[in-house]
Amino acid sequence: MLDYMIVGFGLAGLSFAEQLETNKKSYIVFEDASQKSSRVAGGLFNPVILKRFTAAWRATEQLDAAILFYTALERKLNQSFIHKFPILRRFNSIEEQNTWFQACDKPILNKFLSFDIVKNTYVGLDIPFHFGKVNHTGRIDITKMLAAYSKHLIEHQQLITTSFIHDKLRIEDTYVEYEGIKAKNVIFTEGFGMINNPFFEYLPLRGNKGEYVLIKCHQLDLKEAIKSSIFIIPLGDNIYKVGATYNNKDSTANHTQSAKEELIEKLDTFLKFPYEIVDQVAGIRPTTKDRKPFIGTHPEYANMHLLNGLGSRGVLIGPYVAKKLFEYLEYQQPLDREIDIQRFE
Incomplete structure (x- = not known):
């Protein structure tokens, strides 16, 4: 009897799998590589919404959790995934510069936004109004990281590379079973593939x-x-x-x-x-329609759970919400209402 069965292995699946390993839980992963969004994403970790110069949801908490998570993964897998560099936001007008300075004064943003205008030094770029600089940003090499973790799973016989057929899942009161594999819980981390999941089709993905x-x-x-x-x-x-x-x-x-x-x-x-x-x-x-992830437990099946809807900020948000879900399942720590799938029941 395993502790967990994970269906899907993008950023959400990897983030939850690592929570399980850190906490000595047994698990198996099903992944058929049908969903590509994590593997083709830009990989930026950026706590600022640069269209409106506002902080992302739980920006500081997510950034702190993400850096700790990816740094630990680098040590564990003996690989380098984190590439830190600033993001330069091209200004389109003097008015945008003024809006930037107003944003710099906000307590939640002044940690990330630089007050100093950055003049363009790249002769091949047409930047007449200069740049604003965002600090504490960079890129995660997602493709390399997923490949390294997949290799780790294969070495420990924890990865099954076949499509998961939802109709074959048998749900009992205290466990689930799939083709002879039993686990206390199943976590669906299927990304957009969730549209084919009959258990969670009621959610507005x-x-x-x-x-x-x-x-x-x-x-x-x-x-x-x-x-x-x-x-x-x-x-x-x-x-x-x-x-x-x-x-x-x-x-x-x-x-x-x-x-x-x-x-x-x-x-x-x-x-x-x-x-x-x-x-x-x-x-x-x-x-998701409210731009918050889908986290939580199925309304009917107590051993079936969801981690999905990370959107375009999966690099930043994934480790944070994976930890929240683990603490909810193992230590009964309540989920924030804004991410709990109960908000749609």
């Missing part, structure tokens, strides 16, 4: 398709991420991730020509160096 292009630009040599109408994120070796798009009408996983053209058009408004497009990726973000 939404899909938001995001696409990126990867470019190669030898002359740019960025040391920070740039945020204008889109992000330019340095990946190393003159490769940059540019995006992302937001499309809640298209639920297909394939990348599109229209998104590519949209990203190129926005990039060309301020990047003046020549560049080459080397790849394009797409994924469906699992989002």
Whole structure:
């Protein structure tokens, strides 16, 4: 009898699996690689909503939890995933500069936003009104991290790489069973794949398709991420991730020509160096109507639980909510009403 069965292995699944390992709980993971949003995401950890210069939900708590979590993972797996660098927010007008300074005065933001205007030193970028700098930010190499953790699971015989058939799950009062495997609890961390989960179909999950292009630009040599109408994120070796798009009408996983053209058009408004497009990726973000995650227990089955709806900030929010769910299940610590799925019952 295992303690937990985890269905899905993106950022949510990894975050909960590591909570279980840290607390000496036994578990198995089912993952068929059908959902791509974690693997194609930009990977930025950023506590500030840069469109409106406001703090993300529980920004400080989430950032502190995320850095501790990813640092511990680096030590555990003997790999490097964290790349710290500032984000430079391109100002579009003097009015935006003034709004930035007003935001800098707010107690929750002054830890992250720099009062000093950053003048553009990149000759290939058209930045007439300069930058604002966000501190305590950077990128997690999600693809590398998921691959390293998957290898760790395989070595410990904790990963099953087949599709999970929900109808085969047998639910008893004190355990669940799937094809001969018994566990006290099952956690669904399926991302947008939750739309095919009959147990949680009552929840208002939404899909938001995001696409990126990867470019190669030898002359740019960025040391920070740039945020204008889109992000330019340095990946190393003159490769940059540019995006992302937001499309809640298209639920297909394939990348599109229209998104590519949209990203190129926005990039060309301020990047003046020549560049080459080397790849394009797409994924469906699992989002919610109130922009808060889905965390909690099924209203009918006490041993069935959910960790989903991390949206576009999964890198930041995943470790925080995974810990909250674990403490709720193991120590009966109440969940915040704003993330508990009971808010939709």
